[in-house]
Amino acid sequence: MSLTNNKEEKNMLFLEPVFKQMIWGGNRLGIDFPYQIPGDDTGECWAVSAHPNGDCMVKEGSFAGEKLSELWEKHPELFGHVDSDRFPLLTKIIDAKADLSIQVHPNDEYAMKNENGSFGKMECWYILSCEENATLVVGHNAKTKEDLEAMIREGRWTEFIREIPIKKGDFIQIDPGTVHAIKGGTMILETQQNSDITYRVYDYDRLADGKPRELHVDKSVDVITVPALDASDSVCSTLGLPNNKMNLLKECEYYRIWKICVTEAITFEQEYPFLIMSVLEGEGLLNGKKIKKGDHFILPSGFGEVSIEGNVEIIASSVR
Ligand code: ZN
Numbered sequence: 001m002s003l004t005n006n007k008e009e010k011n012m013l014f015l016e017p018v019f020k021q022m023i024w025g026g027n028r029l030g031i032d033f034p035y036q037i038p039g040d041d042t043g044e045c046w047a048v049s050a051h052p053n054g055d056c057m058v059k060e061g062s063f064a065g066e067k068l069s070e071l072w073e074k075h076p077e078l079f080g081h082v083d084s085d086r087f088p089l090l091t092k093i094i095d096a097k098a099d100l101s102i103q104v105h106p107n108d109e110y111a112m113k114n115e116n117g118s119f120g121k122m123e124c125w126y127i128l129s130c131e132e133n134a135t136l137v138v139g140h141n142a143k144t145k146e147d148l149e150a151m152i153r154e155g156r157w158t159e160f161i162r163e164i165p166i167k168k169g170d171f172i173q174i175d176p177g178t179v180h181a182i183k184g185g186t187m188i189l190e191t192q193q194n195s196d197i198t199y200r201v202y203d204y205d206r207l208a209d210g211k212p213r214e215l216h217v218d219k220s221v222d223v224i225t226v227p228a229l230d231a232s233d234s235v236c237s238t239l240g241l242p243n244n245k246m247n248l249l250k251e252c253e254y255y256r257i258w259k260i261c262v263t264e265a266i267t268f269e270q271e272y273p274f275l276i277m278s279v280l281e282g283e284g285l286l287n288g289k290k291i292k293k294g295d296h297f298i299l300p301s302g303f304g305e306v307s308i309e310g311n312v313e314i315i316a317s318s319v320r
Contacts, residue, residue, distance in 0.1 A: 029093060080154055104198075141162050141228075254320065264288045281313035
């Protein structure tokens with residue numbers, strides 16, 4: 001391989017986000033973050049995505065203009081030849097101005113069979129900001145499948161829904177089968193399997209364009225885990241983690257997630273098939289290249305030594 005090629009492969013892949021307008025969306029992606037948003041109902045920034053519903057384009061360098069899905073197909077060497085027919089992860093920033101619907105995702109097995117070969121969705125949230133005394137919906141209070149079905153079909157929502165307190169910097173794992181909802185006033189960074197399959201259990205009887213959004217009650221009842229996991233098994237605080245190192249927040253079948261707060265220069269080896277990075281606060285330099293709040297990029301396989309300096313907070317992820 002020529003030197004030029006080597007050099008090209010070591011480029012950071014900066015990505016252009018794709019924005020989604022939602023009935024529950026707001027304008028903070030254009031205020032708290034430096035994005036040009038399409039409207040005051042912008043709910044999601046698909047920051048690192050190769051999903052057909054929002055396929056990010058490379059911003060600069062030798063792959064400028066290419067979609068992440070195309071790179072995955074044409075240049076498996078950039079991603080450590082990971083064995084998957086599609087880019088496995090999806091990173092989003094969510095601005096919930098209003099409550100999101102109460103929802104649940106299927107696992108791979110159920111989605112493959114019932115959703116045209118789609119992946120299921122394991123996801124996790126890092127809380128970027130929320131109001132004082134904020135909560136999220138994680139889990140439910142039904143003890144048996146019969147209980148669950150009765151509560152849902154009879155609309156006993158206050159009895160059914162389990163809310164947990166959250167604060168900035170909390171990290172929450174949402175396994176497939178977990179009832180969940182992000183509540184208004186909360187911004188999160190979500191890392192998930194590359195999937196867009198959501199079963200809506202309850203939408204507060206809201207109307208979108210004059211009509212209620214579709215519910216998926218039967219599929220929800222199929223996939224919801226009963227009883228729910230204990231809330232303390234899925235939530236942890238990241239405050240107090242040491243600065244200037246990669247702090248592993250979660251390792252599961254589909255992904256590894258790290259939090260990195262840089263306050264003095266750090267150096268480590270990019271030893272993963274690829275490493276996704278989202279800059280959530282501050283600015284700095286990565287191997288001499290400027291990085292700042294709102295940037296999302298991938299360090300490809302073989303990137304080598306990574307040096308970061310400045311004052312930045314980063315959530316990083318890779319496959320397991
Ligand atoms: Zn979800």
